[in-house]
Amino acid sequence: MSIQVTILGCGSATPTLFRNPTSQWVEIHGRFFLIDCGEGTQVELLRRKLKMSKLRAIFISHLHGDHFFGLPGLISSMHLMGRKEKLLLIGPRGLKQIMELIFKHSETILRFELEIVELEDNSSGIVFSESSFHVSAFPLNHRITCFGFKFSENPKLRNLKPEMVEYFKIPIAERKKIKAGADYLSPSGELIPNAKLCFEPPPSVEYAFCSDTAPHADIIPHIESVTALYHEATFENDLALRAVETFHSTAAEAARQAKQAGVKKLYLGHFSSRYRDTDVILSQAREVFSETEAVYDGFSFTVT
């Protein structure tokens, strides 16, 4: 059980021939999602042989064009290709109005249900859940309302220690609760602590996405100890002033956020179009936090 992420685009605002605007394909427990949908995402899905028909939900961080201008085209194509299944669209306020206006003027009546959930400014909480995982949103620190997203596996069942099951003669009816973390009260009234009966549960992994954002202390609790963090690093350190002006992060700022939050692994993206090569950004970040990688379009990683 893991989370699989494929970078469809890790560029920033202005177009380049070597990097698409932001979009990511996320697979968790057999479910498929998109985070952001920059212009050209639908063609990138075709190129990577990722089927748009599989998508359950699309999460939009904010309404700057490089994060959602591919969305109307993707939804239109789903419609034209005969999608029947409901699609959930989660993003900031304004998304619903924009999508509805576009479909009104094209006189398009979608053949499937598109549920658009708009997040309140500055809100945080769970926005999608299934039995084995959930997705939460939290506010970032950008020029306009912007959300980060975190995919979290729910705590997993513990494995019972066979010798303890035998020794305490634990009835089958009790075992499920114990695997979920409960202690066991024996018929004689003795309380056996869970740790004595079970192995440690397999670790649950978490993946957090933070783009676009300037660093901020309030973000830390939302990304604390995640297994993998994707964080924007639009600029190298020398352009710190430009980063402040535009509410973006430098390489070192992204790395400091990761270090402070105690994440296991940091993936950098959302690079300014001035960087064809991202080696400088990567090395500046690694000076602060060694467990860092710079992504590129088509880069895929497993959060495990």
Add this chain to the structure above:
Amino acid sequence: MSIQVTILGCGSATPTLFRNPTSQWVEIHGRFFLIDCGEGTQVELLRRKLKMSKLRAIFISHLHGDHFFGLPGLISSMHLMGRKEKLLLIGPRGLKQIMELIFKHSETILRFELEIVELEDNSSGIVFSESSFHVSAFPLNHRITCFGFKFSENPKLRNLKPEMVEYFKIPIAERKKIKAGADYLSPSGELIPNAKLCFEPPPSVEYAFCSDTAPHADIIPHIESVTALYHEATFENDLALRAVETFHSTAAEAARQAKQAGVKKLYLGHFSSRYRDTDVILSQAREVFSETEAVYDGFSFTVT
């Protein structure tokens, strides 16, 4: 003096890896224009080394996504790249509302003047003019309001016959009018017809764009005798019923429109994504109108 057209995309609604949605780059007398702006157009401009900064105006045929979903991204990029010059945007009703809503939610205040001119449904007439050419719009026959566009060189000055200038001793002050087509009234009261004084003027060329549309007799007068016509041929002839349902044209229908209008040359485009190869469409059209070509992305032609 001629019109140069570069096809940036000649696909139809659903995305493919081998054909972009509709967009064309048109150069006439040192001025640069775009007709339609499907998703991905700004990257295609980069790829073809065509500078978006040069664009004077963008003409949008209709509000189906494959003809304008690249527009918000293109305008945003012009803004981010520091454009100062005014840009004219001409298209159907609704375009202004969509663009304004998108820029409102991204809190973008454009650094240049974007003048959006919305065409009345079913209207026709000149929508852009300079001293040596003009562009007119006219209604097509599609599922929603849709316009064709025609680029027309204004009539050119005639060249005077030197021996006639000398024989009639035509004063310099009179020559400009004669070159523009006037007859000459000599001091003795004799009216000398223009044809005796001048060579035939160089022909003025016209380029018309018709996509998306089902064939219709009302379109003919607007494209009559044009030097080159780009006409959609979404389907091969066997799919005539599908063409009727979707207000598109088959190969033969496009060719019949060209033949009836007496155009010099027909260029076919807007091919359904089912056609990787367009040979069938081209041969079906040529059976009706031999002077036909099928375009592809990157195809460039000179209207002369």
